[in-house]
Amino acid sequence: MNLQNHKDLIQENGFTIINNIFSDEETEKISEFIQHIDTSKETFRKSEDLFAIRQFLKEIPNVKDLIFNENIKSIIKDIFGSDYFVVKSIYFDKPEKSNWYVAYHQDLTISVDRKAELPDFGPWTTKQNQFAVQPPLDILENIFTIRIHLDDTDENNGALKVIPGSHAKEIYRPETIDWTIETEEICRVEKGGIMIMKPLILHGSNRTTNGKRRRVIHIEFSDRELPCGLSWSERMEFEN
Template sequence: MSYSTEIDSKGFTIINNVYSNIEIDKLISLIENITENETENATFRKSQDLFAIRQFHKEIPETLPFIFNENLKNIIESTFGKDYFITKSIYFDKPEKSNWFVAYHQDLTISVNRKIELDNFVNWTIKQNQFAVQPPKEILENNFTIRIHIDKTTKDNGALKVINNSHSKGILRIENLKIEKETICEVEKGGIMIMKPLLFHASNKTTNNERRRVIHIEFSKKELPDGLEWSEKTVLENLTANQIL
């Protein structure tokens, strides 16, 4: 089964061995260089259960040539085609003793540059000068997310659990969804998970005292209407590790 067929039918796929240990070590080094020296940044969120960096690809752009290695670029193009761009990115670091968990949900909002009253753009919010809105279902259905696993992720340290094929049911409340099959998405260090934003997903508490670090990147190829723009839009062009080695 091809990646695109699996994503269409299940809403997700897992691909291991996308990154070498050297590439993962380089990503860790770049992240730690920033996080050790800057703790007051508004896009950083730190608690005993979670450390997160919003707008990750803008905060640490040096990581991009390593993230978009030949393996990942080939996977994106062969699975989705060309013309996709980054719309949002977040780095999650779930510590060894984290009690943080997330209930089942869909990823329904996008980050935009300003608030404009438009048909079918609803549930506006603003946090730390960042506007977010729920766009029409057609935009969300076109998008996809890649989660890059810096650590081995299992059911014991917060691997996502998903409801298979729930992305095909539209936007709905979890209590209205008939659950036919649930999967725990365990991923090796250096592997990725690709998922659709409307796929219902959740995460449990950590129970094995093992860290879980993930780079979460969302993609689209849809332009927004009437002057509304993706606030984190970054076009992928000619990114190679040689640029920053």
């Protein structure tokens, strides 16, 4: 697998798409693990428009070996290096008739183990005993996200739309987007494919219109330790 082109695209545009990373058999096995879990926990969010599992890899540890197959491990090593570890994981299921619309935004917070008064860290939020904070920009710039698609995804069932290159413009408020110079791109990803993105890229998604569900596993990675004894709340090593 020649990954230099994808490495260049991430640097330039803030994202890339690589299909055929998981076989149909692998995606079905992952789906089976998800179907047989207790959904009553606090880390689960369930509504007509969305089913989500926060701390996904902690909640379903048996799925870890399936997700970190040889393809994913070589992609992480060759594109980002051998020192990266998991810092956040979420599962999203956008049902067939979902009206869930996500406006353009950047992913500006990280999940940590506690609240601490640190310079350049803030604002802070707490959800389901989970501390989240906006860290200094250099920490955000160092993170990358892999989105694993368990369904074919296009503009009709909530594929991400992004503004290429916006990851390089630091904090970019959506209300200030200048559409005379920016363009929107729809990220169509096949079942078993992945999208890799920098969290600072402006991204959003539209409502589902074709009656097809969209299931995505969102995993964030970093190779940075946090200052003053603060720790990533979901830190997880994997064999790379």
